[in-house]
Every structure is written in C-alpha cells, then in structure tokens.
Amino acid sequence: MTLPAVSFSLLLSALKRAALLGLAWLVLTGGEFGALPYILITVPAATALSLLLLPPGPRPLRLLRLVALFPGFLVRSVMGGVDVAWRAFHPRLPVKPGWIHVETRMQDGPARALYGAETSLLPGTLSAGCDARGMKIHCLEVTDHTRERLKIEEERLARAFSQDEAQGRDDG
Amino acid sequence: MSVVEGIIAGLLVLGVFFYVAGTVGLLRFPDTHSRLHALTKADNLGLGFIVIAAGLHWGDGWIAGKLALVWLLTLFAAGMAAQLVARAALKAEGGE
Amino acid sequence: MMADLFMLTALCILISVAGALIRAWRGPGRADRMMSAQLIGSGGVGIAVLIAAARSEPAILDVALVLALLAAFAALAFVKTVTPEGAGDPEADEAETP
Incomplete structure (x- = not known):
C-alpha cells in the first residue's frame, strides 16, 4: 500500500503551493478587503494548474x-x-x-x-x-x-x- | 534634504550606474555569451536599487511587497532566460 | 522635489536603454539582437517603477509587473523559434544526440 503515502506528499505540496499563491494574491491586491473573497477561487485554481503543469517530484523543496x-x-x-x-x-x-x-x-x-x-x-x-x-x-x-x-x-x-x-x- | 531622501538619491544613482554598466557591457564585451553576463547581472542589480529606493520613498508595507515581487520575478526570469538564450546562442554557433 | 529626482532617474535609464539599441542594430547574431530587446524589457520595468514612485500611483506598478512577465515570455518565444522544429526543448534535443 504505497497509495496513502503518495497522496499525503501530494497534499503537502498542494498546501505549500496554495500558501505561496495565497501570499502572492494578497500582495498583488495590496491587501485590499474587497479582493479577499476571490482568494477562494484564484488560489485553488492556480494551485491545481501548478500541480498539473509541474507535478511534485520525489524530492520535496524545503x-x-x-x-x-x-x-x-x-x-x-x-x-x-x-x-x-x-x-x-x-x-x-x-x-x-x-x-x-x-x-x-x-x-x-x-x-x-x-x-x-x-x-x-x-x-x-x-x-x-x-x-x-x-x-x-x-x-x-x-x-x-x-x-x-x-x-x-x-x-x-x-x-x-x-x-x-x-x-x-x-x-x- | 532629509537623511532618508539622501539615501534614496544615493540608491537611484547606484541604480542608474548598474543600468549603464549593463548597456556598456552589452556594447563592449567581445562575444555573445560574455554580453549575456552583462545583461543578466548588471541590469537586475540596477533594478534592485531602484526598487529599494521606490519602497523607501513610498513607505507602505503592501507596496513594498509588490515592489519585492516585481524584483523577484525579474531576477528569476533573468536567471532562467540567461540559460535558455545561452543554449540557443551555442546552437546558433553550431555547438562548441 | 523627490518626484523630479525619480523622473530624472527614469530619463537616465531611458537613455541607457536607447544605447542598447546599437547592439540590436549591429547584431551580429540573432541572440545579440534578442539580448538588446531583453535589456529594453528590464529597462522598461525600472522606468515603470520610477514613474509609479514619482506619481505615487500604485497602478503603474502593475504595468511593471506585466512588463516583467512579458519580457520572460519574449525570451522563451525567441528560444522556441531558434530551435529547429520550433519544439524548443534543448534537454530533449540533447538526449537524442549524446
């Protein structure tokens, strides 16, 4: 059973990337309050795209x-x-x-x-x-x-x- | 002129210096790959000084973050583009 | 007064970037011309940041951000046109000819 281990590392890289992209969104919108709800759309979409284009490798980035x-x-x-x-x-x-x-x-x-x-x-x-x-x-x-x-x-x-x-x- | 304004002026002068260095290197260096060194290193350093000067002048945390993002993006792009253009130039010269 | 200083700096960088056009004109290789265009890109980012600071107009920073992105894509597009099939993956090319 290697499946759980694989999906755990996938989840971890997804979380890492989402955190980075969320930070980027905050900076790009200048922390404006009105732009905050859109983070629920942009960050998951960008994270999914990033995982699709560059799947996480076996050696995680620290x-x-x-x-x-x-x-x-x-x-x-x-x-x-x-x-x-x-x-x-x-x-x-x-x-x-x-x-x-x-x-x-x-x-x-x-x-x-x-x-x-x-x-x-x-x-x-x-x-x-x-x-x-x-x-x-x-x-x-x-x-x-x-x-x-x-x-x-x-x-x-x-x-x-x-x-x-x-x-x-x-x-x- | 306050101390901060003096520092900003100094940073701007440094920024222009490195931009000019990039141009001079691009014009004077003898071969394509050496010119690529000038383009990759000098210009982005110049932009770095200008970004810091703009951040000090503005004195706003969010703006500083955005300025940092602009600079990080150009640094990253410069490093990656340098490798790609270097490879393409090698290929154009017919390998080594 | 500070605004004028930022504008003056922008002018200096514009002149410096114009100097880089000599390399675009002389070449000799396509890569040399591309590099001159890249220098115009990073000069443009610097000028946009300076004008944004001079006018205290954060919207111009977005221009700088877009210019920075476009410059990266321009370099990528160039490399893709130079590789024979337009595929543009040098690592893959080299794998075929070890």
Missing part, C-alpha cells in the same frame, strides 16, 4: 531552507553585478571568456534549472544548460576558484532541494 539561503545569494549576486560593471567600464576590458564543464548532483529538472539560474547571477559564471557531461558554464575569466565556488554553491542549494548524496544523475 522552502524554509531556500528562504534562508536568500540573503547570502543576494550579497553574492550584488558581487556579480559589481564584477560585470568593473569589467565593462575598465579601459582595457579584462574579459577572457572560456567554457568549463561541471558535474552536477542535482537530479531533477527544476533543481538543475534553479541551480543554473543562480549560477548565472553569481560573479563571472553563466549556465548554458546540461548535456551528458554535466553543466556547461561560461566564464568571463576562467580561474582556479571557479569550480570550488560552484561546488559550494551547489552544496547549499542541493540541501534545499533534498537531493541525495548519490553520484551521477538519473535523468529526472
């Missing part, structure tokens, strides 16, 4: 862990902007672009996509998606630290996405 990562991510993405601005304004244009391949332990599509998006906002790196050899990362300047930095970043995000320690990928 929202609180993700939120906890946000301040650090903001600081690093500011550094990313400063780095690009510095290179853009520098008279000699210090850009030596190159590609590196990075193996990733992110196993499902959404986790990998978010990891790629995060990478693209960090200093000097830009993700161009995955292939059989892992992720393709474009660097403004290939240095020895790039791989280490990406590894640390991946470790942080992998915990928020409950990715297991297992190596390789199972094409989720």
